[in-house]
Amino acid sequence: MSAQSWMFALAFVIFGPVLGALLAGVDRRLTARMQSRRGPPLLQPVYDVLKLLEKDTLVVTDLQTLYLWGFLLFMVISGAIFFHGGDLLLSLFALTVSGILLCLAAYATNSPYSNIGSSRELLLMMAYEPMLILTALGFFLVAGSFRVTDILAGSPWQVLQLFGIFLGFLFILTIKLRKSPFDLSASHHGHQELVKGITTDFSGHDLALVEIAHWYENTILLGWLYLFFAPFGWMWALPLALVLFFAEVLVDNTHARLTWMTTLKITWWVTGTLGVTNLLLLPLMN
Amino acid sequence: MGKLVAMPRRPQPVDIPLARDEAIALVALTGITYVACALFPLADWAFVQPYTDALAAAHLLPMTADQVSGETVALMTLMLAVLFLMPLWFWLRPPHFAVVSGYLSGANVDGSASYRGAMGATREVDSRGYYLTGFLQENVLMQRGLWGAMILLTLLLWSAS
Numbered sequence: 001m002s003a004q005s006w007m008f009a010l011a012f013v014i015f016g017p018v019l020g021a022l023l024a025g026v027d028r029r030l031t032a033r034m035q036s037r038r039g040p041p042l043l044q045p046v047y048d049v050l051k052l053l054e055k056d057t058l059v060v061t062d063l064q065t066l067y068l069w070g071f072l073l074f075m076v077i078s079g080a081i082f083f084h085g086g087d088l089l090l091s092l093f094a095l096t097v098s099g100i101l102l103c104l105a106a107y108a109t110n111s112p113y114s115n116i117g118s119s120r121e122l123l124l125m126m127a128y129e130p131m132l133i134l135t136a137l138g139f140f141l142v143a144g145s146f147r148v149t150d151i152l153a154g155s156p157w158q159v160l161q162l163f164g165i166f167l168g169f170l171f172i173l174t175i176k177l178r179k180s181p182f183d184l185s186a187s188h189h190g191h192q193e194l195v196k197g198i199t200t201d202f203s204g205h206d207l208a209l210v211e212i213a214h215w216y217e218n219t220i221l222l223g224w225l226y227l228f229f230a231p232f233g234w235m236w237a238l239p240l241a242l243v244l245f246f247a248e249v250l251v252d253n254t255h256a257r258l259t260w261m262t263t264l265k266i267t268w269w270v271t272g273t274l275g276v277t278n279l280l281l282l283p284l285m286n
Numbered sequence: 287m288g289k290l291v292a293m294p295r296r297p298q299p300v301d302i303p304l305a306r307d308e309a310i311a312l313v314a315l316t317g318i319t320y321v322a323c324a325l326f327p328l329a330d331w332a333f334v335q336p337y338t339d340a341l342a343a344a345h346l347l348p349m350t351a352d353q354v355s356g357e358t359v360a361l362m363t364l365m366l367a368v369l370f371l372m373p374l375w376f377w378l379r380p381p382h383f384a385v386v387s388g389y390l391s392g393a394n395v396d397g398s399a400s401y402r403g404a405m406g407a408t409r410e411v412d413s414r415g416y417y418l419t420g421f422l423q424e425n426v427l428m429q430r431g432l433w434g435a436m437i438l439l440t441l442l443l444w445s446a447s
Contacts, residue, residue, distance in 0.1 A: 057381075058383065058384050059383045059384070060385070060387065062380055062381060065376070065381050065383065066372060069372060073372070074365070074368070077361075077364065077365060077368070081361060086361065087358055087361075090358060110398065112388070112390065113388075113389060123418075195389065195391065200388075200389050205381075206383075261420065
């Protein structure tokens with residue numbers, strides 16, 4: 001691989017969280033405007049994390065910090081592989097390992113609300129992982145390769161060829177971004193039935209790790225969305241990806257939370273109807 | 287959240303030495319896992335590759351010259367290194383954070399095992415959450431899994447002969 005691709009990977013490691021934090025900041029501003037509020041400053045997520053790093057860290061077990069570092073490191077590895085132009089499946093594998101390590105961190109606390117959160121997070125992973133794998137498979141069938149560099153240089157028609165998979169990906173993006181109606185595993189509001197869910201027993205330094213990993217995740221998910229439009233060139237692809245990314249804020253603010261059973265059923269139904277059907281029809285379109 | 291299984295909290299046996307039967311099971315499991323991982327390339331060379339080559343020769347698998355790229359092997363090695371070295375790093379340089387009991391929505395009484403809730407009553411914590419019973423019934427899964435495994439093994443042995 002060229003030195004340029006390694007530079008992209010390095011750029012992701014350094015600037016990925018910056019972009020992710022800005023996305024989170026815009027998300028909060030948009031949410032506030034939809035609720036007729038002024039909203040926090042754009043850099044509020046950064047201020048929050050800096051404050052968390054200054055606070056005392058309380059842990060239920062030291063093991064949770066180990067798992068959270070794993071969560072962050074595997075998130076970075078996943079994004080570095082993606083932005084390096086590497087294998088999409090390998091990037092997806094690292095992303096999944098990262099998610100599992102977050103669940104293990106919450107399970108390690110052996111605390112009821114964290115356990116409920118991590119159980120639900122694992123259920124959500126069961127719901128969205130098949131669609132993520134189908135997305136990678138769809139790109140492979142259209143571009144003839146799992147490599148991000150080959151997909152970027154693919155046909156401009158790939159978004160139409162993969163339209164069902166694209167819609168399915170948008171659906172599970174809501175779950176990946178932990179937005180309503182699928183925000184089952186964590187809550188931004190401590191008064192709900194699962195308190196803060198998976199992050200209930202994380203504080204200070206540990207909670208900062210979770211937030212930084214989520215910034216990286218935001219950038220990775222925006223990258224996945226960008227892939228669908230990438231052959232149009234970045235002038236078209238980036239605005240389209242950003243508009244769709246922030247459309248999730250509208251979904252978040254207009255839907256109430258679903259139960260885990262409904263979430264699982266709907267997501268598998270969407271995966272089967274949109275994803276699998278698209279894959280079956282793909283040979284007819286090529 | 288489901289109410290089929292209750293998991294009452296018990297104090298973790300941190301000061302009690304590991305029971306002999308548990309130790310045997312855990313050490314054996316760890317050892318066998320390590321050996322299986324270490325012997326995987328040998329198993330691949332001795333069993334998997336000859337089998338897939340035979341299937342390809344019988345035109346049951348497409349003949350390809352695909353190889354895992356060096357970059358993928360390097361990245362997998364990096365990920366494994368992170369998994370192995372991270373616990374080592376924590377063991378050598380453990381974080382010094384204050385250890386507290388878990389959050390229980392009330393005043394904790396006995397660590398994370400019980401809390402003082404409404405009207406000052408002390409309540410033992412237990413969480414119930416057994417998901418997926420509507421999707422996967424264990425007895426049905428067991429029966430179908432056994433039959434499926436038997437059919438697949440028979441097919442495998444028949445095709446190998």
